[in-house]
Amino acid sequence: MLLGISHRESMLNILWILLLPLLGACLPLMAARLGRAWCAGLTVLPVLVALALLLGTAPAILAGQVLQFELPWLGQLGLALALRVDGLSWLFALLILGIGVLVILYAHYYLDKNDSGGRFFALLLLFMGAMLGVVLSDNLLLLVLFWELTSISSFLLIGYWYQDSGARKGARMALAVTGAGGLALLAGMLLLGHIVGSYALGDVLAAGDQIRAHALYPLVLVLVLLGAFTKSAQFPFHFWLPHAMSAPTPVSAYLHSATMVKAGVFLLARFHPALAGTEMWGLLVTGVGLATLLLGAMTAMFRHDLKGLLAFSTISHLGLITLLFGLNTPMATVAALFHIVNHATFKASLFMAAGIIDHETGTRDMRLLGGLRRYLPYTAVLATIAAGAMAGVPLLNGFLSKEMFFAETVQARVFGTWHLLVPVIAVIAGGFSIAYSLRFIRDVFFRATPNWLEKKAPHEPPRYMRVPVEVLVVLCLAVGIVPMFMVGGLLSVAATATLGEPAPAFDLVIWHGFDTALQMSLVAMVLGLVIYHFRRRLHAWHERLPLRDVRFVFEAAIQGLGRVSGRLANSVVNGSLQRYMLLLLMMAFLLPASALWAWPHWTGSRALMPVDPVTAVGVFILCASAIGTVMTHHYRLAALVQLSAVGLMVALAFARFSAPDLALTQISVEIVTIVFLMLALYFLPQYAGNRSSRGRLIRDAGIASVVGAGVAALAWAVMTRPLESISGFFLEQSVPGGGGTNVVNVILVDFRGFDTFGEITVLALAAIGIYSLLDGLRIDAPGRPPGQLINPHPMIMTVVSRPMLPIALAVALYIFLRGHNLPGGGFIAGLITAVALILQFVGNGVNWTQDRMRMRYHPVLASGLLLALATGVGSWVFGYPFLTSAHTHVHVPLIGDVELATAMLFDLGVYLVVVSATLLIIGKLGSISAVPKSTEASH
Amino acid sequence: MELLMAVSIGVLTACGIYLMLRARTFPVVMGLMMLGYAVNLFLFSMGRLATEAPAVIGRAETHADPLPQALVLTAIVIGFAMTAYVVILIIRGRKTLEHDYVDDRVNERDHGVAEQGLSKRAVPMPPTPASAETDGEPRP
Structure with a gap:
């Protein structure tokens, strides 16, 4: 093992990395009234401190250490506040905190004066903390907990502009899909814990062979993958991501490019040692990744909305990463991790650029835009570089991971004789990716300027709104030019943590000869130019396709569900208390009855007591008065008198069977109750005729008899059994412990x-x-005027x-x-x-x-x-x-x-x-x- | 003796449930009381039946199980409180609704002619989730 445990203070530090954003979520709420600048400043503070703490652990992490922190929580459930920082979680935490800082800065300029900054930043920090929790968890249940928290906080962020119906629906859809996936994930994690016998991540990752050999493995795999695929917007659950674009653009840049959707692929990486390596894993993960890659890339080409294009591009790139994890070779894992970093940097900067364009021109429709380089020259340069990285242009980071991806696809053998399918689809998707990147740049910044835009004359955004984009673009360039220096060491430790074994030796270089990967890149580039050239025909063709917007399908499904459950509820909950009473009684009877139906032992072994005539007469009176009460219940006073007879007989029964306290209590309560009911009857009708139909009377009598018989049988079954009671304690301790002889x-x-x-x-x-x-x-x-009672008190x-x-x-x-x-x-x-x-x-x-x-x-x-x-x-x-x-x-x-x-x-x-x-x-x-x-x- | 007790409990339960299913409030209260008796006796009988054996130390050779007795004792008092509360609710309800039916839908199939002076409004149904979901927008 090359894993070591480090000293105490850095262990506490990793707790602070998680807690700072979570606790800091209160700061912007409190600072909201101080003004926008304070609000953003106080938001960024805990993030910067957390980032500094994280960077402080860098030497240990790069040396291959694993930092762990554990605090017992709910031990019986196997839940502990256990955190771990290894290469993989460190890489993700760096992305979350680093891009988080940039997004906060960007959002400070992006938000409108009327938007509540306090609420926005508080939710953003909450989400950031949740996301950190997911990647730092060292306990399966804790991971699920934070996973759910990301779903909820992202729901609130997507629905930030809740006045807008689209935002509400998009948020709801995201929550429905990722929430359902979260449930599947919970089930998967519980099963994993069941198989391994521990919820500690270390135990689970070490038990890979045991898990893969277990009969429940296919179920566990499907459940965990459902969680990962819904979160990472993989086909066929990809449809929520484009609708989540109704969120403010900083949210899109953060959640839907760099963090939240990466939680799904993080899961694939984290559980790689435990779950990967089987044929089923290969087929499912590669297959879904491949489908998502192609579908996302093609659909992105047909979007006219800048953010829609970026959303589908994100789906496509996530498919690419998923595909790489599915290939399940050490180099594919390195490539996947590398692409996670690259995609986060260029996609976040592209979203921010799209936000700037939207902010300055008021539209994101590429058909309306054009020639913006004259007005936003600086942004144009930044966006072009970032889009180049997305397309995979040499000297940019996207190029390197894309080359690695192409090289891996050629060696993929998961589909057996169909193995060529993977590289072919990869090249086609690559072509589309180049086409839509080209469109993003050319349609927005080049071409002729439309008239309306000339009148509007947009200008560059505030200086510091561009800083986050600049930082990210510089990173794209730096990684693209000196990759080994920038990320080589980090990738190595992250891949080690992911694989659970030493990472393969790799060398990230720009030029590695005129090999297959480069040839595939060239084919993709030509293909991309061809697709772009024929884009108008493609769009026209696409518009004729009988495609339905998924949102409508989803909404219709939701509304249908609502209608069905509404009808169901109305048919049961129809407002009739009488019916509720009936259903309640039936359920209370049927549940035990169904369990006891075939029970053969109704009579126990206890010796029965002999019947004495006085008691028999008492029981007769009791039953006769009870039935009499029922028969005469329309004549309420008469019924009440008979009811009091029942109560008295019950008191006598208590007295007969050695319960003098009960008898005394019952008889005094009986008197009070009957007096009270007499008094009450004074305000109610004294006589109420029968209005129920004969059928209903028979039905009720039948139900009552059956339930009565059931309860009697149960009482019989208990009474004829020997008693094993804890009462011996009370009888023994009554005098010495309580100082009284009346035990009751x-x-x-x-x-x-x-x-x-x-x-x-x-x-x-x-x-x-x-x-x-x-x-x-x-x-x-009723019926008696006050003051006319004759001799009320004899x-x-x-x-x-x-x-x-x-x-x-x-x-x-x-x-x-x-x-x-x-x-x-x-x-x-x-x-x-x-x-x-x-x-x-x-x-x-x-x-x-x-x-x-x-x-x-x-x-x-x-x-x-x-x-x-x-x-x-x-x-x-x-x-x-x-x-x-x-x-x-x-x-x-x-x-x-x-x-x-x-x-x-x-x-x-x-x-x-x-x-x-x-x-x-x-x-x-x-x-x-x-x-x-x-x-x-x-x- | 056990059989007699079981029969008593059964009869009380059956009568209680029959009364609880009636359409007007007062029989329902009487049914609740009757069911209360049945439940108390049932709980009491969980300690098994014994004669001449009060749970008072020094007064008998053997002692009946004191624990069910203690439970039933408080149950009797709480039962009174509950009965009283329900009765006050029906008095209050009759004053407000101007009738003493369990359901407000007295004119419907189960009852022939409504009592004079009854309010005839139906129970307002909650909006169905489907109609609440549309946000007032046209359906696609």
């Missing part, structure tokens, strides 16, 4: 006290919600209810105090108190009672909750976890042994909440129709 109460206030705290919070919320729903509401009872009721109050309160106190050791506690005591007070309302009227009980429920409710909370927090003071209780026994005469535990304070909180919530609810409901005081007083 100890669970409520101690072991599971936090749950109980949640429950009383819900109760309090419900009470406050009800209060606010009813506040200000005034309803007259004498006997009044007489009986008043002495009941102190008795009931005493009982409540007793129940409360003994709760920790015997059935009882805060919940039950609270309900008994509430019932006693409600009785006063029923017996004496709302106004009478409220006059005498000047209690405001809201503060009591709040103090109950706070008390419970304070008890819990109190244990923190003594250094224990939340709601740890302390306890001691005190003997009180008459009452007996009283448990004094902090849990009792908690229970007091529960008590206060239950009392005040119940009274708040019932009191509020009672008062919305209360007869005004003056009227009642007259009785």
